[in-house]
Amino acid sequence: MKDKIFILLQHLLPQHLLSRLVGKLADCRTNWVKSTFISWFAKRYNVNMSEAVQESLNAYPDFNSFFTREIKLERRPLADTDIISPADGAISQLGPIDHGRVFQAKGRGYALTTLLGGYNDLAEQFIDGQFATVYLSPKDYHRVHMPVTGTLRDTIYVPGDLYSVNQTTAEGVENLFARNERLVAIFDTEYGPMAMILVGAMIVAGIETVWAGQVAPQQRKIWRTEHTPEPQAPVVLEKGAEMGRFKLGSTVILLFGKDVIEWQENLQAGSPVNMGHAFGNRV
Known part of the structure; x- marks a missing residue:
């Protein structure tokens, strides 16, 4: 009740x-x-x-x-794995992207295309790939770091609701992560395309990136920016470098393509992680 x-x-x-x-x-x-x-x-x-x-x-x-306090990075050594955890928090869910749907909780899922702002060309790059959802609790370090080295290709801001994000809402709110306000960043990496989705939530005051500053909240419409080397230098972020941060809240979702990476065997729903922890390896 x-x-x-x-x-x-x-x-x-x-x-x-x-x-x-x-x-x-x-x-x-x-x-x-x-x-x-x-x-x-x-x-x-x-x-x-x-x-x-x-x-x-x-x-x-x-x-x-x-x-959004800075932490002593010696307290977050980078694991000797291909992919490291992008944030402190706990695994909400992780596993395969099944026929274009991402698992949420208790039989609930949401469409990959919807998560990515309705862009089919982006969704196709991750069909039958792998996803991982990391929930950041209030006590956690709220800066988000690169799990691998990547070159920024696309950013998409998607307006939406601001439901609280926790186990209760994941189990009780349909399409939670695909209906909340979010920022999608697509990077080209040595493992193919990677998406990092920063999801807003109730009382999340803003989402920032290191290349653009505060990007959410914005006006109530979707916008997409394609990043190319010209006329400016590309945004290249090294593995472990800060990518963005939350002003209160919330959740990071990672996406990789088909037959590219596999998550660490010891990770499952509820597993605690810190930024830099071993997260996955090339298949």
């Missing part, structure tokens, strides 16, 4: 208004406001500040700076 009420509230709440209001609060630099918010959050979610480059809570000018 509790889960049903929670799902009902997700449908009824003014998702975008609530998220933008929290975003304003997260940007607030009034000392007592930001200090109260940061201190409460760090205690409530047992945030490990010993990993942060700046360990003092009082040093952050606003909540967003604290939430």
